[in-house]
Amino acid sequence: MRDSQPDVPCRDICYRCLRPLSSCYCKYIKPFDSGVKFVLLMHPKEAKRQRTGTGRLASLTLEGSEILVGVDFSSNARLNALLSDPGYYPVLLYPGPDAWTAGKEGFKESLGGRKLLVIIIDSTWACSKKMIKLSKNVLSLPKFSFSGSYRSIYTFKREPKEYCVSSIESCYYLIKELQAASVVSASVDPEPLMDVFKELVKFQLEKENERISSGVPGSHAYDWKYTTLKQVPESL
Numbered sequence: 001m002r003d004s005q006p007d008v009p010c011r012d013i014c015y016r017c018l019r020p021l022s023s024c025y026c027k028y029i030k031p032f033d034s035g036v037k038f039v040l041l042m043h044p045k046e047a048k049r050q051r052t053g054t055g056r057l058a059s060l061t062l063e064g065s066e067i068l069v070g071v072d073f074s075s076n077a078r079l080n081a082l083l084s085d086p087g088y089y090p091v092l093l094y095p096g097p098d099a100w101t102a103g104k105e106g107f108k109e110s111l112g113g114r115k116l117l118v119i120i121i122d123s124t125w126a127c128s129k130k131m132i133k134l135s136k137n138v139l140s141l142p143k144f145s146f147s148g149s150y151r152s153i154y155t156f157k158r159e160p161k162e163y164c165v166s167s168i169e170s171c172y173y174l175i176k177e178l179q180a181a182s183v184v185s186a187s188v189d190p191e192p193l194m195d196v197f198k199e200l201v202k203f204q205l206e207k208e209n210e211r212i213s214s215g216v217p218g219s220h221a222y223d224w225k226y227t228t229l230k231q232v233p234e235s236l
Contacts, residue, residue, distance in 0.1 A: 028199045030192040031063050034175050035184045036116045037088060038065040040167060041073055041138070043123035043131060054168035054197060055122035061192050062171060067122075072134040083137060088117035091144035093170060094132070099145035102174070102181040116183065118144065118174065122167045146173055153201055168197045
């Protein structure tokens with residue numbers, strides 16, 4: 001005889017953004033063509049944690065972008081096909097002393113009419129290092145980074161460094177810098193990326209304040225430390 005199991009409440013899920021229908025972000029998503037091919041290499045842990053992940057929202061907003069899930073992408077057929085496509089100029093968005101920027105002299109000319117293919121590691125910094133180290137095809141790519149300094153508005157999540165920004169913000173700032181360098185058309189409007197991201201931040205801050213006000217324990221072991229209501233910026 002099978003042991004009886006307690007009833008587990010099921011939540012209706014949006015199969016597009018993978019969030020509960022009660023907090024679905026799809027009404028805020030406005031897809032657009034950035035003129036850049038974005039591929040997000042998502043760690044399996046990130047793929048399972050859809051509550052605050054921004055990689056999926058970025059992919060839904062950026063037309064033609066893709067998400068590939070894994071840790072070692074050395075033998076990933078789809079990624080290798082993209083990297084070997086002569087129509088693309090692949091780069092890895094990752095900081096480093098040898099990283100190029102959109103405004104670097106000669107970068108635009110080096111594209112040679114090819115479409116920029118930007119590989120983004122969508123994971124924690126610790127896991128990102130492991131993913132890059134294991135993925136020899138990714139490790140060999142030229143690094144690309146920002147010329148400007150940016151601070152994340154991801155105020156409900158602490159990043160390891162002040163200059164760390166979320167995946168969706170990375171896409172936004174990169175497009176802006178590529179526009180300044182005349183690599184991406186000035187007619188492209190990247191604001192839909194920040195619009196949906198701001199809705200996510202606003203939602204998370206409001207829910208955290210509700211949790212603190214009600215005294216209900218949080219879902220994380222460290223939530224007991226946070227008892228002060230968070231300010232929701234008027235700009236959100």
